[in-house]
Amino acid sequence: MSNYIVKTAVDRKLERGLGKEELAHWTGSSTRTATVTDRNDASTTVTLLDWVGVDVYAHQGERTGSAISTCQNAIYDYASLFLCPGTWYITSNLTITASEVHVAAGAIINVASGVTLTINGDIKAGRYKIFDNSGTVNLSNHEAHAQWFGAVGDGTGDQSGALNQCLDALPRGGTMILRPNVNSYFRTTGSIDVPDDRTIKGSGFIFSTTAANAVSDTAYTLRYIGSASAIRGKDAHASTSTSRGIFIKDLTMMCDSTGAKALDFSGVRDGGAERCCIILNAGCENSNQYGIYQKWGDVEYGAYFNEFNKIRIIGSEGIDTSDNHGQWGVYWEGRGTGDPLREECDDNTFDHIMITQTHIGMEFHDTKLNYGYKIWIEDVSGKGIIVGSNTQWLTLKSLHLENFGIPGAYTEGIDFQDGALQCNIEVHTLTASEAADPPVLNAGDGCSVDYLNVGRWLGASDARDGWSTKVCNSDGLDNAYRFWKEADGRMEWGDGTNARDVVLYRDSANVLKTDGAFAFASVSGMLNIGSDVALTIAEDVGGLGEVTATKSYHSIIVEGGEDAGDDDLDTINGGTDGDILILRCRYIAAGNVITVQDRSVNGGNIALGAASRVLDENQDRLVLHYEAQDSTWVELSFVESHP
Numbered sequence: 001m002s003n004y005i006v007k008t009a010v011d012r013k014l015e016r017g018l019g020k021e022e023l024a025h026w027t028g029s030s031t032r033t034a035t036v037t038d039r040n041d042a043s044t045t046v047t048l049l050d051w052v053g054v055d056v057y058a059h060q061g062e063r064t065g066s067a068i069s070t071c072q073n074a075i076y077d078y079a080s081l082f083l084c085p086g087t088w089y090i091t092s093n094l095t096i097t098a099s100e101v102h103v104a105a106g107a108i109i110n111v112a113s114g115v116t117l118t119i120n121g122d123i124k125a126g127r128y129k130i131f132d133n134s135g136t137v138n139l140s141n142h143e144a145h146a147q148w149f150g151a152v153g154d155g156t157g158d159q160s161g162a163l164n165q166c167l168d169a170l171p172r173g174g175t176m177i178l179r180p181n182v183n184s185y186f187r188t189t190g191s192i193d194v195p196d197d198r199t200i201k202g203s204g205f206i207f208s209t210t211a212a213n214a215v216s217d218t219a220y221t222l223r224y225i226g227s228a229s230a231i232r233g234k235d236a237h238a239s240t241s242t243s244r245g246i247f248i249k250d251l252t253m254m255c256d257s258t259g260a261k262a263l264d265f266s267g268v269r270d271g272g273a274e275r276c277c278i279i280l281n282a283g284c285e286n287s288n289q290y291g292i293y294q295k296w297g298d299v300e301y302g303a304y305f306n307e308f309n310k311i312r313i314i315g316s317e318g319i320d321t322s323d324n325h326g327q328w329g330v331y332w333e334g335r336g337t338g339d340p341l342r343e344e345c346d347d348n349t350f351d352h353i354m355i356t357q358t359h360i361g362m363e364f365h366d367t368k369l370n371y372g373y374k375i376w377i378e379d380v381s382g383k384g385i386i387v388g389s390n391t392q393w394l395t396l397k398s399l400h401l402e403n404f405g406i407p408g409a410y411t412e413g414i415d416f417q418d419g420a421l422q423c424n425i426e427v428h429t430l431t432a433s434e435a436a437d438p439p440v441l442n443a444g445d446g447c448s449v450d451y452l453n454v455g456r457w458l459g460a461s462d463a464r465d466g467w468s469t470k471v472c473n474s475d476g477l478d479n480a481y482r483f484w485k486e487a488d489g490r491m492e493w494g495d496g497t498n499a500r501d502v503v504l505y506r507d508s509a510n511v512l513k514t515d516g517a518f519a520f521a522s523v524s525g526m527l528n529i530g531s532d533v534a535l536t537i538a539e540d541v542g543g544l545g546e547v548t549a550t551k552s553y554h555s556i557i558v559e560g561g562e563d564a565g566d567d568d569l570d571t572i573n574g575g576t577d578g579d580i581l582i583l584r585c586r587y588i589a590a591g592n593v594i595t596v597q598d599r600s601v602n603g604g605n606i607a608l609g610a611a612s613r614v615l616d617e618n619q620d621r622l623v624l625h626y627e628a629q630d631s632t633w634v635e636l637s638f639v640e641s642h643p
Helices: 012-016 020-024 056-060 065-073 160-169 340-345
Strands: 002-006 033-037 043-048 053-055 080-083 086-090 094-096 100-103 107-111 116-119 122-124 136-139 143-145 175-177 186-188 192-194 199-201 222-224 229-233 247-249 252-255 261-264 272-280 289-295 307-314 327-333 349-356 360-365 371-380 385-387 395-404 414-416 423-432 439-443 449-454 469-472 483-485 491-493 502-508 511-514 533-536 545-548 553-557 566-569 571-573 580-585 593-597 612-615 621-627 632-639
Touching: 053 056, 056 065, 056 080, 065 080, 065 086, 065 094, 107 116, 107 136, 136 160, 143 160, 160 175, 160 186, 160 192, 229 252, 252 261, 261 272, 272 289, 289 307, 327 349, 349 360, 360 371, 385 395, 414 423, 533 545, 545 566, 580 593, 580 612
Parallel strands: 002 043, 053 080, 080 100, 086 107, 094 116, 100 122, 116 136, 143 175, 175 199, 186 222, 192 229, 199 247, 222 252, 229 261, 247 272, 252 272, 261 289, 272 307, 289 327, 307 349, 327 360, 349 371, 360 385, 371 395, 385 414, 395 423, 414 439, 423 449, 439 469, 533 553, 545 571, 553 580, 566 593
Antiparallel strands: 033 043, 469 483, 483 491, 491 502, 502 511, 580 621, 593 612, 621 632
C-alpha cells in the first residue's frame, strides 16, 4: 500500500497511477484521509489537503441535492465539485460552498418551485444551458452567460424570460454576458427588467462618427419585437422605488416594432450606457420608437446621475422622404414645473452621442441641469433639438447638427419652446437640408437662453445657390422666418416686405451698417435716440459743476433740485470717441437756468464756440461731440429759442 499527499486534481503525483477517477470514488471521512483503488486495483491511502476536484455523481451514485451536500461536507470548502451530464434535481434549499462548481455540457440543474439554490463558488461552464428551474438561483459569479438559463441566441422565440432569470440570479455588481450564435441574435418580445446594480454586456461595439460605422442586419446582439421597453429598470417599473446602478455596455440592438423604447431609463439613477448602438427599424408611419428614453408618468420617479457615453442611434427615417416614422434619438421628460420631483430628472450626461435618420434628434421637457458634449445629429427628417417647456439649465456643447428637415415641412434645427429657461448651447456646425430650407433656430414665448454660440453655419457657402441659414422666432409678427444669415455675411431680419424688417452688415472695422434707416428705438425710417434722462449737477472737489453722461440725450437739473435756481455746468464725465450728446435744461418753468461754461473759463472739459451757452428756454439745445484724444466734449451746434 502506498501513501500519497494529494494537493490538486492535477498534482504531478497523479502520474504515478492516482487520477481523478480514483478521487471521484473517494469515500473518506472529514479527516480527509481515505483508501481508494488505483488503476492497478491496488489499495492506496490518500490525504486530501486542498483544491481537490471530486465528481459528485461518481462519489455518491446519484444526481440530487443531497448527494452534493454529502460530498461537500467531506471536503474542504475551497475544493472543486464536478457535476457530470444528466439532470440534477434540487428539491430542498441548498447552499454549495465549494470554491468552484464545474458543470459539464449536458448537466442540467433543476431547482424545484419554492426552492432556493445558492452557489457561493464560481461556476465553470461554457455557453450552454445548465439551469432549468422554476425555483430561485443565487449566484456569486461576477459574470454569467445568458445561455446558462436557457437563452438561445439563434434569432428565434422570446428569450426575455431566460435573460431575466439570469439577471435575477446575479449578485449586485454582476454582469450578464450576451454572446449569440455567429451571425445571429437574441430575440425578445418581452422587456428585459434589470435589477439594481447589474450590467448587461454585449458582443462589442466600436463607436465612430463616420458613415462606415453603419450596422448590418446580422451585426446586432439583441432584437426587440415588443411594443414596450426593450431594456428597463426592474424596480422603477414595479413602482416600488427608483432603479439604481443599471449599466448597458458594448451592446448593439434593434427595435423592430411600434412603440418600442430601446434603453428605457425612466426612474433610473446612477446608471448609464457605454459603447452601444441602437437601430430603430420601422415599417410604418408614427411608430413612436425611442433610442434613449425617460418619462415621468411611466414610472413614479425621474432619472438622474446617469451617464451615456459613445452611443450611436440609427433610425429608418429618410431625409429625402416625407414619411414620419415618429422616431426619437433621445427623449427626456420630467415631472413638470412646480413639482419638487422635477429635480429628480436632472444631472444626466450625454457624451459622444451620434443620432442619424430619426425624425427628432433629442427632445427635453421639464428637466434641469442636464449636460451634453460632442453631439452629432445628422439626416433627421424633423427637428434636430427640441428644448421643451420648463427645461432649465440644459447645456449642450460641441453640437454638430447637419442636414435636417424634409421638403415642405416647417422644422427647426434647434427649437426653444415656450418656457425654456437659462439654457447654454454651443453649436459647432449647423446646416439644413437643401430641399427643406428650414429655419435654423426658433425661440418661443417666455424663453430665455443664457448662451448661444453658433460657430459655423453652412448655407450658400456650401455651394447651394440661393440657400440661406434661417433662424425663426415664433413671435407671431410679420413672417415665419424672422432672421437669417446670407452667403455674403449680411444678417437679415425679415424678408424686406414688412415694417420691422432690416438688413445689417459689417462695412469696416467696428462699423455696422444697414441699407435702410438705422433706428435705436421703434420709429421706423428715422434715427431715434429715445427720451431724455435727467442728470443733476454735482460739485466736484475743485468746486466745478459736473454730470456723468450715460446716453445721448440728457436734461440737466441744477444742484439742489427744481427750486434751487441757477447753476453752472463745467465738466461732463463719460463718453467714448465719436459719441454724440444733446443737452437741455430740465425745469424751465420753475425758473432754472443752466449755464454751460467753456473750458477756458473754469478749466472744465467742454469746448464751446463762445465763453458760455445759456439753457433757459424749453427749446434750447446744445449738441456736443466727444473727442477721446484730449478727453473733450466739442460743440457741434447750439439752438437758442426765443420766448
